Amino acid sequence: MEAAIVDSVALHDCPEYRDGCVEVLCEEWGRSKTARLSMLEKSNPHLPYNIVLLERTISDSEHGTVIGHSRLCRVYGQQDAAFVESVVVRRKRRNQGLGRKLMDETEQHALRLGITTLYLSTHDKQDFYNHIGYEYCNPVVSCGAASAFLTEKLSLLIGRNDASTTLYGSSQKVHETAPPADLCVPDVDDCPDGQDFSETLSETGSVCQDDTDTEPIGRPNHLSQPPPPPPPTPLASRAFGGERKEVIKRISVYWMKKDLTSVL
Numbered sequence: 001m002e003a004a005i006v007d008s009v010a011l012h013d014c015p016e017y018r019d020g021c022v023e024v025l026c027e028e029w030g031r032s033k034t035a036r037l038s039m040l041e042k043s044n045p046h047l048p049y050n051i052v053l054l055e056r057t058i059s060d061s062e063h064g065t066v067i068g069h070s071r072l073c074r075v076y077g078q079q080d081a082a083f084v085e086s087v088v089v090r091r092k093r094r095n096q097g098l099g100r101k102l103m104d105e106t107e108q109h110a111l112r113l114g115i116t117t118l119y120l121s122t123h124d125k126q127d128f129y130n131h132i133g134y135e136y137c138n139p140v141v142s143c144g145a146a147s148a149f150l151t152e153k154l155s156l157l158i159g160r161n162d163a164s165t166t167l168y169g170s171s172q173k174v175h176e177t178a179p180p181a182d183l184c185v186p187d188v189d190d191c192p193d194g195q196d197f198s199e200t201l202s203e204t205g206s207v208c209q210d211d212t213d214t215e216p217i218g219r220p221n222h223l224s225q226p227p228p229p230p231p232p233t234p235l236a237s238r239a240f241g242g243e244r245k246e247v248i249k250r251i252s253v254y255w256m257k258k259d260l261t262s263v264l
Helices: 015-029 033-040 098-112 126-131 144-148 152-159 197-211
Strands: 004-010 049-057 060-075 078-089 117-122 182-184 236-240 243-247 250-252 254-259
Touching: 004 060, 004 098, 015 033, 015 049, 015 060, 015 078, 049 078, 049 098, 060 098, 060 144, 078 098, 098 117, 117 126, 126 254
Parallel strands: 078 117
Antiparallel strands: 004 049, 049 060, 060 078, 117 254, 182 250, 236 243
16 A cells, blocks of 8 residues: 655645545535635635645645634734634544544644734644643634634724623633632524534534544643533423424533644
8 A cells, every 4th residue: 555645734824635635524524615715715714724734745735625624713912823623534534543634733823923822722632732832711702604704903903802792602701710600591593604513512522532543542641630520410301393403502512622732
């Protein structure tokens, strides 16, 4: 078998990989191809900034196969920070250490943009992110697709010292104490890029499935402990055409950040 090279490119520099990104994203979360392409077309040298993980062969290093994707978006009120979302590795390539590789590449792209702090949120992959240097933190607000239209100055004016900023349209407020362990699911129209909030969270956390083939990942002692999980929440039942369906009202959310100056 010919040796392979795994590296990354910025999507706006190599738009020929858009269709491959659509395939990887839709494989994990669905959604229409048109909606996905619209999101990917917003990638630019500033923010939002889409990153493509590629696998190439030595004999054909000019062309690659898309095996992963991530996106950097602006954070309200923080000039040198970005929010990481839509992190995913192609399903058939998981459990090969590519999740860590994708996050390493994402951090290197962020550093080249002058970003020194990365934020993300996850509802079930916090141990993986903790293992690679992310710590629990207070919630932040991502500009999502609107990053393309907001200048750094405007973002700072909107978010500066506003400790009561509403998160994605929900009634949960940002606090200066420990991060909340759960968050109400808002309306779809209030979510960045028109995504369902639960999809946005799962997109930020799916990558850590890739490194679970090794020893179980423990939480390093020098990192902070997560907030206690919320008590079980009853499920609300709704009937659609006589069919009974369960609707989850609340989900656990962990907010994390990493200081990229530690990887310089």
